[in-house]
Amino acid sequence: xxxxxxxxxxxxxxxxxxxxxxxxxxxxxxxxxxxxxxxxxxxxxxxxxxxxxxxxxxxxxxxxxxxxxxxxxxxxxxxxxxxxxxxxxxxxxxxxxxxxxxxxxxxxxxxxxxxxxxxxxxxxxxxxxxxxxxxxxxxxxxxxxxxxxxxxxxxxxxxxxxxxxxxxxxxxxxxxxxxxxxxxxxxxxxxxxxxxxxxxxxxxxxxxxxxxxxxxxxxxxxxxxxxxxxxxxxxxxxxxxxxxxxxxxxxxxxxxxxxxxxxxxxxxxxxxxxxxxxxxxxxxxxxxxxxxxxxxxxxxxxxxxxxxxxxxxxxxxxxxxxxxxxxxxxxxxxxxxxxxxxxxxxxxxxxxxxxxxxxxxxxxxxxxxxxxxxxxxxxxxxxxxxxxxxxxxxxxxxxxxxxxxxxxxxxxxxxxxxxxxxxxxxxxxxxxxxxxxxxxxxxxxxxxxxxxxxxxxxxxxxxxxxxxxxxxxxxxxxxxxxxxxxxxxxxxxxxxxxxxxxxxxxxxxxxxxxxxxx
Numbered sequence: 001x002x003x004x005x006x007x008x009x010x011x012x013x014x015x016x017x018x019x020x021x022x023x024x025x026x027x028x029x030x031x032x033x034x035x036x037x038x039x040x041x042x043x044x045x046x047x048x049x050x051x052x053x054x055x056x057x058x059x060x061x062x063x064x065x066x067x068x069x070x071x072x073x074x075x076x077x078x079x080x081x082x083x084x085x086x087x088x089x090x091x092x093x094x095x096x097x098x099x100x101x102x103x104x105x106x107x108x109x110x111x112x113x114x115x116x117x118x119x120x121x122x123x124x125x126x127x128x129x130x131x132x133x134x135x136x137x138x139x140x141x142x143x144x145x146x147x148x149x150x151x152x153x154x155x156x157x158x159x160x161x162x163x164x165x166x167x168x169x170x171x172x173x174x175x176x177x178x179x180x181x182x183x184x185x186x187x188x189x190x191x192x193x194x195x196x197x198x199x200x201x202x203x204x205x206x207x208x209x210x211x212x213x214x215x216x217x218x219x220x221x222x223x224x225x226x227x228x229x230x231x232x233x234x235x236x237x238x239x240x241x242x243x244x245x246x247x248x249x250x251x252x253x254x255x256x257x258x259x260x261x262x263x264x265x266x267x268x269x270x271x272x273x274x275x276x277x278x279x280x281x282x283x284x285x286x287x288x289x290x291x292x293x294x295x296x297x298x299x300x301x302x303x304x305x306x307x308x309x310x311x312x313x314x315x316x317x318x319x320x321x322x323x324x325x326x327x328x329x330x331x332x333x334x335x336x337x338x339x340x341x342x343x344x345x346x347x348x349x350x351x352x353x354x355x356x357x358x359x360x361x362x363x364x365x366x367x368x369x370x371x372x373x374x375x376x377x378x379x380x381x382x383x384x385x386x387x388x389x390x391x392x393x394x395x396x397x398x399x400x401x402x403x404x405x406x407x408x409x410x411x412x413x414x415x416x417x418x419x420x421x422x423x424x425x426x427x428x429x430x431x432x433x434x435x436x437x438x439x440x441x442x443x444x445x446x447x448x449x450x451x452x453x454x455x456x457x458x459x460x461x462x463x464x465x466x467x468x469x470x471x472x473x474x475x476x477x478x479x480x481x482x483x484x485x486x487x488x489x490x491x492x493x494x495x496x497x498x499x500x501x502x503x504x505x506x507x508x509x510x511x512x513x514x515x516x517x518x
Contacts, residue, residue: 006265030080053086059260085168088293102145111152305333382410401480
């Protein structure tokens, strides 16, 4: 959500989240106290798709409160806001981190998702003399400033040392110091619902169950002395939402507040410029360790780019190979940065960008292959065909000149100067036949018809008659006019049978004489 962004929360992303929450009715909704959304120095809007750290200033607190309140009002429920593992930071601060979270909860009515592993990672990266003591002090300060009910969930995870940094990678067992800090948190906040995160390098199931059992044992011990129930807080906090919204709305006002807001926007822009525009100099306000931290965020961005594009462009990946593809993905991320938090929608410009690269001029078919990959990816997100029995009855009984066919949203026509369907089939194998690929590249133009059938995406090659027919269905005012454009040699009956079975038709509409004449 980018709750800490001076640029605000993305309205489209919030719309999607509201729809999801209404559909699944989760017991809790949470996000991090971080930002990702903003504007670069060259005025490009970006979304870093990472959890970038905030400064603990009055202005940043007001921004975060306003954004949290906006989300809570839309979702009609309090959020849990999670503390971050951060790899760089800022000197300027009006609050300690625990005081910042306590005040955030007081002003907005949100709760805190306490990630104990993140606290440990931050303590180690700050070179604390005693990281466990540092984490326990953080927990004690939050407990002294806020009611125990503020903490609605706890996260645990493993971390690893990667060069100079300790990284919150969720790829190992929970360390003993984190277990000890967790037990300390339970003594302060009671038996809080707990989640163990393990995202990569998954072990055998018995290892995961052992981690869960250890957390459950500590929870069971704490359950004998319960301090609070988050459900009680959820019931009571909704009554405070309007009051908190008024208070949050009053945080920004006047010249001083506006100047402070601009300063936070500039601070966030400096970090985004370092990520996307390659700015190397550390801002004056940055804490020591900026080069190390910014390198970590850049590496994470490159990994995000590679993961997203590998999923969306498998044929291009197979043609280029992993290393070359990943290098292109990182360059595309910098040149055409994402503007949304949904990476499934990232890279719509990838095909055009490939065509413009001089170093790929010897591969002129690559852009068209990317267009086919993109079409196969996009149809996954379209609604299924809505063709009804009434539509079929209308199609069988009515004059074609009084009907129009609507193609299903999950269909695409891809026209290319290259044999893209053949190339896709050849590169679906681990070792494509080199001679067959060469023949396909000499074969000339080919059109692809792409659709989703159930959960599968499919494509077939279309001849010139099939292409003419699809164009006619899109452009002609009636089915009768489309049949005339297709010509006598096109078997429309066979196509309609295939279309009904495969879900290519979304509906059959009656067309009036007035509509036909337009």
